Amino acid sequence: MAAWRLRTKIFFPQLCRAFAGRRCQLAAERRDAAPGPVSRFCPPKTSCHDWIGPPDKYSNLRPVQFHIPEDESPLEQKLRELRQETQEWNQQFWANQNLTFSKEKEEFIHSRLKAKGLGLRTESGQKATLNAEEMADFYKGFLSKNFQKHMYYNRDWYRRNFAITFFTGRVVLERVWRRLRPKQKLSSS
Amino acid sequence: MKERDELRASESQFKHSTKDLKDSTCALKERLISCSNGGDIAKKPTQSLIYVTQLRRSLSQQVKPKPEPTASSVLEKTSSGQAKAEINEMRSLSPPSLSSSRKPNEKELIELDCVSVIEGSAEVGKESQDEKQWKEMKLHLDDLPGILAQLSKIKLTALVVSTTSAGFALAPGPFDLPCLLLTLVGTGLASCAANPINQFFEVPFDSNMNGTKNRPLVRGQISPLLAVSFATCCAVPGVALLAWGVNPLMGALVAFNIFLYTCCYTPLKRISFANTWFGAVVGAIPPIRGWTAATGSLKAGTFLLGGILYSWQFPHFNALSWGLREDYPPGGYCMMSVMHLALCRCVALRHGLALVGLSTAAPLLDFTTWTFPIISLRISLYISYLGFRFYTQANQKSSRRLFFCSLWHLPLLLLLLLTCKQPQGVKRDQGEPRQ
Numbered sequence: 001m002a003a004w005r006l007r008t009k010i011f012f013p014q015l016c017r018a019f020a021g022r023r024c025q026l027a028a029e030r031r032d033a034a035p036g037p038v039s040r041f042c043p044p045k046t047s048c049h050d051w052i053g054p055p056d057k058y059s060n061l062r063p064v065q066f067h068i069p070e071d072e073s074p075l076e077q078k079l080r081e082l083r084q085e086t087q088e089w090n091q092q093f094w095a096n097q098n099l100t101f102s103k104e105k106e107e108f109i110h111s112r113l114k115a116k117g118l119g120l121r122t123e124s125g126q127k128a129t130l131n132a133e134e135m136a137d138f139y140k141g142f143l144s145k146n147f148q149k150h151m152y153y154n155r156d157w158y159r160r161n162f163a164i165t166f167f168t169g170r171v172v173l174e175r176v177w178r179r180l181r182p183k184q185k186l187s188s189s
Numbered sequence: 190m191k192e193r194d195e196l197r198a199s200e201s202q203f204k205h206s207t208k209d210l211k212d213s214t215c216a217l218k219e220r221l222i223s224c225s226n227g228g229d230i231a232k233k234p235t236q237s238l239i240y241v242t243q244l245r246r247s248l249s250q251q252v253k254p255k256p257e258p259t260a261s262s263v264l265e266k267t268s269s270g271q272a273k274a275e276i277n278e279m280r281s282l283s284p285p286s287l288s289s290s291r292k293p294n295e296k297e298l299i300e301l302d303c304v305s306v307i308e309g310s311a312e313v314g315k316e317s318q319d320e321k322q323w324k325e326m327k328l329h330l331d332d333l334p335g336i337l338a339q340l341s342k343i344k345l346t347a348l349v350v351s352t353t354s355a356g357f358a359l360a361p362g363p364f365d366l367p368c369l370l371l372t373l374v375g376t377g378l379a380s381c382a383a384n385p386i387n388q389f390f391e392v393p394f395d396s397n398m399n400g401t402k403n404r405p406l407v408r409g410q411i412s413p414l415l416a417v418s419f420a421t422c423c424a425v426p427g428v429a430l431l432a433w434g435v436n437p438l439m440g441a442l443v444a445f446n447i448f449l450y451t452c453c454y455t456p457l458k459r460i461s462f463a464n465t466w467f468g469a470v471v472g473a474i475p476p477i478r479g480w481t482a483a484t485g486s487l488k489a490g491t492f493l494l495g496g497i498l499y500s501w502q503f504p505h506f507n508a509l510s511w512g513l514r515e516d517y518p519p520g521g522y523c524m525m526s527v528m529h530l531a532l533c534r535c536v537a538l539r540h541g542l543a544l545v546g547l548s549t550a551a552p553l554l555d556f557t558t559w560t561f562p563i564i565s566l567r568i569s570l571y572i573s574y575l576g577f578r579f580y581t582q583a584n585q586k587s588s589r590r591l592f593f594c595s596l597w598h599l600p601l602l603l604l605l606l607l608t609c610k611q612p613q614g615v616k617r618d619q620g621e622p623r624q
Contacts (some may be wrong), residue, residue, distance in 0.1 A: 016190075029240065030251070041319070041320050041323045043325075047325055049325050049326050049327045050321050050325075050326040050409075051324065051325055052323065052324055052409035053319075053322060053323045053324070054319065054322035054324050054407070055396065055402070059396075059397075060396045061396050062391060062396070062399045062407065062408065064326070064409065065323075073363075074330060090393055093294065094393060094397065097519060098397070098519055101519045103519065114406060132530060132583065132584075133530060134281060135531075136527065136528065136530050138378060139514075139517075139527045140293075140516045140527070140528045141529065142518055143521065143527070143528065146521070150459055150521040151459075151460070153521075154459055154521075156391070157393065159457075161389070161390070161392075161413065163388075164413065165413050165414050165417055168412065168413070168414040169414055172414065
């Protein structure tokens with residue numbers, strides 16, 4: 001840890017990568033606690049864009065490594081934090097959703113097969129499955145049981161999506177204004 | 190002693206070769222330093238063997254890109270590749286350095302080391318492959334046309350434009366080419382506006398479905414802001430062009446269609462299976478718009494054409510969604526094929542039969558000649574027959590047959606409508622003149 005601190009002081013221009021790396025570490029720790037994004041990836045220091053990874057095996061969402069520019073404004077920081085937080089919130093929801101769905105589906109199939117007196121494998125050795133009518137009971141039950149949860153998620157997702165897009169628009173306008181302002185100062189002088 | 194000397198030699202060689210790795214992996218460097226400080230040379234031969242074991246094990250562990258905050262950025266592909274080469278070198282060096290007179294358990298230890306080294310390099314390979322899948326979120330102008338085509342669902346847009354043109358062509362009155370062109374451009378722009386908004390709303394849901402997980406917003410090829418801006422840049426001129434260039438009714442219809450698709454159908458997909466009926470209305474409006482563009486008003490013939498498109502949606506969509514019913518529940522989608530199977534099959538059959546009835550009504554409304562129902566009866570009966578097969582034995586085969594039949598049924602029906610259209614001068618439609 002002390003060696004790492006020394007290095008960040010020495011390599012100050014690469015501090016932004018340290019933030020990305022810390023997120024890598026935090027993401028790794030979160031991964032141990034609950035299914036989270038696998039983000040050991042560290043983007044090259046020459047890049048000034050975000051990087052998007054392969055789909056997560058639990059949530060199927062693609063994690064994003066956010067680039068932190070050296071001259072990041074408070075608005076840009078707010079946007080980045082909102083996007084980061086939304087990403088983690090989405091990851092948590094979908095990872096839990098998919099795991100719960102798979103688990104409950106397996107339990108449903110096992111219980112139905114058991115009720116019928118059938119084994120988990122057919123005579124040919126393949127995994128036994130239920131027909132469409134039987135699975136429809138499970139799907140209906142799953143959707144109605146989680147209906148409220150899905151509605152809250154939809155509402156929150158729409159809010160976050162609009163907020164992120166709105167803030168992105170503001171950041172773009174701010175950047176354009178910043179670029180124009182020095183030119184205006186030069187032209188006035 | 191000899192073993193220890195050989196060990197020292199291989200250790201120093203290893204240190205030299207890792208100088209190349211220092212620039213690219215700070216974490217690896219740390220571990221090597223700590224390893225070389227902690228790895229005291231053992232006095233007994235067995236302990237020196239254990240030292241070799243530990244050195245190799247720690248080396249194989251170091252090759253993994255550690256998730257510690259590093260001061261320098263890491264091109265871990267190249268570093269892991271170099272590290273792999275070092276491991277192989279170590280493996281080739283270390284066995285000869287040990288004496289031949291070793292106990293069997295020591296031999297097993299060496300084999301274990303080799304295995305751990307191989308596993309380490311396999312993990313390295315896996316992670317470098319994982320790293321290759323990371324893409325920079327930078328918009329390349331070369332890719333932009335393709336991305337925009339995917340965003341606007343260009344095939345669906347083409348279908349909407351062609352059904353609108355069918356409505357225009359089937360409307361009575363003289364053929365007006367400029368009006369037709371304005372209508373098609375405006376309709377195309379409106380469709381290019383509605384589809385990106387739909388994808389903008391559904392990014393996490395699309396990620397979890399096989400058919401939609403490669404969409405541009407899911408893959409990060411374009412930012413949401415850019416997608417919404419593109420949609421706005423298509424919607425505003427599209428609606429304005431139709432409202433002022435064709436007629437206000439047309440502008441109102443296209444604005445209503447965009448609203449229905451983005452604000453009703455899209456959110457409703459996760460609330461109720463009634464979304465299918467809303468979607469069917471969305472699909473039925475384009476030919477009505479084409480007719481409206483040509484005549485400037487809504488008449489019975491307009492709704493007949495709309496009715497044919499509306500009824501066609503159900504055998505088409507219900508058969509398609511049957512095959513995708515496993516994908517819908519995790520995303521929280523409420524579809525008939527998931528929740529009400531009997532209703533799904535019944536509705537598909539019902540509307541297949543309705544197509545027969547609507548075809549028969551066409552000449553009664555002076556829309557077409559009687560040739561139309563006579564010729565179209567065969568294809569309408571065929572799709573109804575496949576709908577019946579789907580109703581009685583719903584499975585992958587019957588659903589696919591119904592779906593593929595719907596794909597050729599619609600264009601053929603529209604072509605027949607065009608060829609059997611009531612000729613001009615026999616009975617003209619008394620609609621308002623076009624503006």
